[in-house]
Amino acid sequence: MATPEAVAEKRELAGINSDYKEKFGFNDSELGYAYKAPKGLSREIVETISDYKDEPQWMREFRLKALEHFYERPTPKWGGNLDQIDWDDIHYFVRASEKNSRDWSEVPDDIKNTFDRLGIPEAERKFLSGVGAQYESEVVYHQVNEKLEAQGVIFTDMDTALREHEDLVREHWATIIPANDNKLAALNSAVWSGGSFVYVPAGVKVEMPLQAYFRINTENMGQFERTLIITEEGADVHYIEGCTAPVYSSDSLHSAVVEIVAKKSSRVRYTTVQNWSQNVFNLVTKRAVAHEKATMEWVDCNLGSKLTMKYPSIYLMGPEAHGEILSIAFAGEGQHQDAGGKIIHAAPKTSSSIFSKSISKDGGRSTYRGLLEIADGATESRSKVVCDALLLDEDSRSDTYPTIRIDENDADVGHEATVSKIGDEQLFYLQSRGLDEEEASKMIVNGFIEPVTKELPMEYAVELNRLIELQMEGSIG
Amino acid sequence: MAEVATEPAWLEERRREGASLVESLPLPDHKSKGWEFTDLSKLDIDSYEESGAEAEVSGGEGATVVSLADAVSSHAELLEASLGSLVPVEDPFVARNEAGWRDGVLVHVPRGVKVTEPIRIEVPVDRSGAAIGWRTLVVLEEGAEAEVWEHWSSPGDEVDGLLNSVVELSVGQAATLRYVNTQDISEKSWIFATQRAHVERDARLDWTALGFGSGGGKVRMDTKLAGPGSEARVTGGYAGGPGQHLDFDTTQEHAAPNTNSDLAFRGVLAAGSTAVWRGMIKVDPGAQQTDAFQESRNLLLSTDAHADAIPGLEILADDVRCTHAAAIAQIDKEQLFYLTSRGLDPAGAKTLIIEGFLESLVERLAEGPVRDEVSARLEQRLAEIL
Numbered sequence: 103m104a105t106p107e108a109v110a111e112k113r114e115l116a117g118i119n120s121d122y123k124e125k126f127g128f129n130d131s132e133l134g135y136a137y138k139a140p141k142g143l144s145r146e147i148v149e150t151i152s153d154y155k156d157e158p159q160w161m162r163e164f165r166l167k168a169l170e171h172f173y174e175r176p177t178p179k180w181g182g183n184l185d186q187i188d189w190d191d192i193h194y195f196v197r198a199s200e201k202n203s204r205d206w207s208e209v210p211d212d213i214k215n216t217f218d219r220l221g222i223p224e225a226e227r228k229f230l231s232g233v234g235a236q237y238e239s240e241v242v243y244h245q246v247n248e249k250l251e252a253q254g255v256i257f258t259d260m261d262t263a264l265r266e267h268e269d270l271v272r273e274h275w276a277t278i279i280p281a282n283d284n285k286l287a288a289l290n291s292a293v294w295s296g297g298s299f300v301y302v303p304a305g306v307k308v309e310m311p312l313q314a315y316f317r318i319n320t321e322n323m324g325q326f327e328r329t330l331i332i333t334e335e336g337a338d339v340h341y342i343e344g345c346t347a348p349v350y351s352s353d354s355l356h357s358a359v360v361e362i363v364a365k366k367s368s369r370v371r372y373t374t375v376q377n378w379s380q381n382v383f384n385l386v387t388k389r390a391v392a393h394e395k396a397t398m399e400w401v402d403c404n405l406g407s408k409l410t411m412k413y414p415s416i417y418l419m420g421p422e423a424h425g426e427i428l429s430i431a432f433a434g435e436g437q438h439q440d441a442g443g444k445i446i447h448a449a450p451k452t453s454s455s456i457f458s459k460s461i462s463k464d465g466g467r468s469t470y471r472g473l474l475e476i477a478d479g480a481t482e483s484r485s486k487v488v489c490d491a492l493l494l495d496e497d498s499r500s501d502t503y504p505t506i507r508i509d510e511n512d513a514d515v516g517h518e519a520t521v522s523k524i525g526d527e528q529l530f531y532l533q534s535r536g537l538d539e540e541e542a543s544k545m546i547v548n549g550f551i552e553p554v555t556k557e558l559p560m561e562y563a564v565e566l567n568r569l570i571e572l573q574m575e576g577s578i579g
Numbered sequence: 580m581a582e583v584a585t586e587p588a589w590l591e592e593r594r595r596e597g598a599s600l601v602e603s604l605p606l607p608d609h610k611s612k613g614w615e616f617t618d619l620s621k622l623d624i625d626s627y628e629e630s631g632a633e634a635e636v637s638g639g640e641g642a643t644v645v646s647l648a649d650a651v652s653s654h655a656e657l658l659e660a661s662l663g664s665l666v667p668v669e670d671p672f673v674a675r676n677e678a679g680w681r682d683g684v685l686v687h688v689p690r691g692v693k694v695t696e697p698i699r700i701e702v703p704v705d706r707s708g709a710a711i712g713w714r715t716l717v718v719l720e721e722g723a724e725a726e727v728w729e730h731w732s733s734p735g736d737e738v739d740g741l742l743n744s745v746v747e748l749s750v751g752q753a754a755t756l757r758y759v760n761t762q763d764i765s766e767k768s769w770i771f772a773t774q775r776a777h778v779e780r781d782a783r784l785d786w787t788a789l790g791f792g793s794g795g796g797k798v799r800m801d802t803k804l805a806g807p808g809s810e811a812r813v814t815g816g817y818a819g820g821p822g823q824h825l826d827f828d829t830t831q832e833h834a835a836p837n838t839n840s841d842l843a844f845r846g847v848l849a850a851g852s853t854a855v856w857r858g859m860i861k862v863d864p865g866a867q868q869t870d871a872f873q874e875s876r877n878l879l880l881s882t883d884a885h886a887d888a889i890p891g892l893e894i895l896a897d898d899v900r901c902t903h904a905a906a907i908a909q910i911d912k913e914q915l916f917y918l919t920s921r922g923l924d925p926a927g928a929k930t931l932i933i934e935g936f937l938e939s940l941v942e943r944l945a946e947g948p949v950r951d952e953v954s955a956r957l958e959q960r961l962a963e964i965l
Contacts, residue, residue, distance in 0.1 A: 476907075481882075493897035496864065502892035508907040511879035515908065521894045521901040 139195040168281035168291030175285040181440045182409040194293040256301040263299030278361035287387040290326045290359040297327030302337035311340040329360040333368035344375040354382045362390035371399040377406035384410040394420030403430040415444040418452035425454040428554045433466030442472040447480035458489040462498035469501040476513040489519040597677025604671040616855040617826045627710035627741045631681035639698035647683035665747040665775045672771040676712045676745045683714030688723035697726040704764040710741040719754035726757040733765035741769040748776035757785045763792040770796040780806030790817040801830040804838035815844040819852030820964040829858045833866040843874045849964040850881035857889040864895045873903040
């Protein structure tokens with residue numbers, strides 16, 4: 103039964119997820135864009151972006167070459183349906199304000215209002231060490247606390263990094279994900295704008311997570327951020343990105359590229375809470391290289407978007423490197439979450455694990471698509487892949503497509519997957535303890551994803567649980 | 580078995596359709612869906628001449644067991660209704676079989692008849708340069724019971740032939756079929772087998788397959804649980820030696836509620852061998868109370884062996900329990916150490932561990948002649964590759 107508190111909470115929660123129009127019912131139409139490229143993609147647009155950013159020649163050439171790759175490659179036919187994307191009906195570059203703000207007081211008021219509603223200052227007040235907020239295609243607000251700077255940590259937007267740390271950027275740029283890796287990576291390479299650059303010097307452990315918030319805010323505007331994280335020997339960093347976007351009537355495209363280089367004995371954890379509005383195509387290429395004894399962890403939560411195709415990858419290139427992928431997908435009405443992960447063992451004594459949890463509801467479809475490869479020479483390697491899926495009604499769909507390739511005989515590889523509904527016995531037990539069916543179901547679903555949520559920082563875990571509870575409202579007849 | 584001089588119009592028409600599909604369906608390459616891990620670039624299919632097989636068939640008192648060539652006239656109506664009813668022609672190999680099959684066997688067990696003695700079918704792949712288009716059609720009417728053993732083999736290791744086989748198993752309401760297929764054709768020969776079973780209401784299928792022979796190709800084993808309350812148990816074992824590539828592609832499709840499927844494959848791969856196993860559990864909308872299980876385990880005996888496992892789940896109903904597991908591992912060094920510390924020589928200890936690995940497959944089979952024979956064949960095969 104809905105208590106007044108529950109109703110109030112539901113109304114509040116409604117803002118977090120699907121009902122953007124009610125809560126964030128604005129398109130910031132009065133906002134003055136500093137520059138907005140016309141729709142569509144061309145050599146001229148790419149050159150304009152490069153001119154606008156006053157980039158070095160090598161970057162301009164990189165973009166133009168990537169554009170050729172984009173034109174040459176066919177649209178992927180697997181995964182979700184990408185035929186609905188009208189490549190010519192997208193703004194590939196929008197610039198929101200003239201310069202970056204280091205100080206909160208310098209952020210324009212209307213943008214600040216948006217962030218207020220998203221709760222960024224509040225989050226920052228807590229204990230965040232730095233906030234990079236991507237509004238439109240450019241980072242407008244950025245703060246790295248002084249302690250980090252004193253340690254030599256660089257945490258800045260990618261455009262600034264290219265200006266101020268060109269050599270460092272150029273050394274690692276596109277070394278993990280080349281421009282011709284796939285059609286969407288080629289697109290990003292051609293028109294990228296914004297994103298984060300993180301460099302952690304040897305031996306430095308960043309104690310607080312680095313966070314960046316992203317929003318798509320112009321109708322039909324793609325967001326093509328580019329993130330590069332480099333950790334030197336023995337360094338340690340946790341990077342978090344969370345997404346939220348207002349509702350628009352026509353389809354939007356988000357196509358990011360994230361590259362991570364974890365050098366010897368370093369550790370990188372990259373956490374994503376993806377909650378794009380349900381008209382966004384979220385097509386992201388994320389890949390990390392872990393060198394000797396390094397640890398790379400992807401924590402990937404996909405709740406929003408119309409279609410997500412995202413398979414964070416880890417190449418274990420040095421002996422004793424370790425990789426982990428934790429993935430949650432929630433597919434509601436009209437959504438297809440095509441997510442998963444790839445781990446390639448390319449050196450001896452490497453280890454990895456993939457844990458995937460998916461929930462499908464109201465006709466939604468969640469797909470686990472993964473690759474686990476033990477390449478020739480990766481002796482004494484171990485891996486475990488576990489995929490569990492919950493189906494909440496008969497209209498929904500769950501797919502599991504793991505691929506396992508083994509080229510070494512002393513590998514130890516296991517894979518398990520289950521698909522089921524909420525157990526009648528579990529429901530009965532909880533109901534016999536006084537919970538109604540809806541409460542019991544919520545509790546079971548939260549328990550189901552708990553192995554992943556417990557790896558999230560608390561505020562994210564709380565938000566994720568609330569979002570999923572909201573999605574569960576009314577799911578029991 | 581004799582060739583048929585004139586064929587009925589329906590069959591001629593089907594052969595024509597098959598032939599036109601041979602023209603329009605190109606042979607798969609490594610980019611074709613489902614063929615990513617099996618290389619056919621060395622297959623010159625037109626160099627093999629369409630040929631019949633000197634098959635031997637025995638047993639089956641109470642059932643109709645007749646060569647397909649004869650059945651064309653003696654069981655025309657049944658054949659027209661059943662042949663090709665389970666395996667659609669959407670693959671170039673099936674199309675070739677449709678167009679050019681020379682012979683095969685029809686097993687028909689009438690309603691309520693229980694055949695006690697196993698029906699045995701021996702198909703030799705014994706001539707180099709021959710492409711054998713073979714068909715097996717098993718039809719069990721309501722409440723019937725039968726056991727069919729099919730053995731595809733070659734007399735020696737030197738035969739460079741091709742077996743292109745289509746097997747259809749129709750298990751009628753409340754019928755029980757046990758189908759055992761053992762394959763040890765020459766390692767220089769190609770195998771393309773498309774096998775599909777339909778299991779109707781309350782019926783039961785127990786399917787066992789052993790794949791030892793052939794150099795390359797693909798063996799499909801699809802089971803459709805077509806009627807409520809139906810059940811299928813599929814057990815597969817394979818063992819590859821130098822130069823062999825084994826490819827198994829299995830589907831468990833649940834098309835009706837209250838159905839149960841249980842599939843387990845185990846493979847042992849010696850130096851120079853590769854294997855790919857692809858398995859899919861499909862649960863159609865409305866197929867509630869489905870219980871599906873799928874397991875694939877590989878044991879690699881050498882650094883020079885390679886295995887791919889591609890399990891899959893496509894679930895469109897919610898009241899289900901579907902589980903799959905895949906594992907690829909080597910011989911456990913601790914087990915080996917334990918056994919050698921007990922006085923076994925390393926080779927003997929290794930054999931014991933491999934036999935233990937395969938034993939859990941054998942244990943899936945009920946005690947009796949099938950179990951004994953599968954066990955004996957596995958043992959013999961291990962002796963060959965170790």
